[in-house]
Amino acid sequence: MLRVTLRGADLPTATLGSGERLLFGRAPHQALRTEEPDRALDVTVLALPHCAPHVSRLLGELEIGEEIARLRWHGAGETQVASLFDAPGGARRVTLVEGMSLLLDEGENHLVVMRGRELDPEVYDDLTIVVEVTTPGEEAAPRPAVADSGVERDSSATAPSPGLVRHSREWYVALALAEPWLVGTDDYPRPPTNREIYERVLRWHGYAWNLERSQRVDDAIKAISSLAFSVRDDPFRASSGRASNVRFAVGRRTAEVRLVTVDDLAGVEAAARERVAGAPHPG
16 A cells, blocks of 8 residues: 655645545646546646746646556656666656656655746746655545635636747757757767857858857847746856856756757758758859
């Protein structure tokens, strides 16, 4: 028999046992309308406080069996799951997208929805949820009931995630900066230099604005960083740290939060090939 506890910042602790399910998200009560009456009896619904408007109404579903706890991800955006358990391989980290399931490890499992928590209008932080899976002893304390969070449930449609304007200068710079992570050919990619970013944008777009000036590349990277990170975590706001480490952090985070994607990269590469093929040849 298992016991699963879900907790997080400003979140009432929810504890469930084998045979129970938990739906959580910005407004997960909407999902109950599609539940069969018999299955709805064993469901606990938990609205997460301070969710950003682009967070899905139903993020995830926890299903607790006798020996396993399964997480089904329903969110439109992805989540990173990091588990901490005593095993030869140590901790693991996986990324879930909509429709995927994961068997949770015994111990603490950290779910991170990037930019999922709204601090102020258009100011976001990562939303972290801790799911702890344990096997209680015979004399375990009785499970507390899930308290009502008191949060006003926003059941409006999920808003688009904040992002860059496609084909803008910052979008192309973000694509060049995140390219090593999107390609995924190196375990520890080297972020491109300002000159390399300029050359990539010029090849993809045929016009590179004023990115031949190094300061303009730096300005674009700062703008990208302010969107990819929360105000608290933005490396450009930190008082210390080497510039190369900051560039590495921004490049990786840009890929992680999908400000640009592998499909975007494939699109600009195809456009560049078409432009070269259609260019007039001398003679």
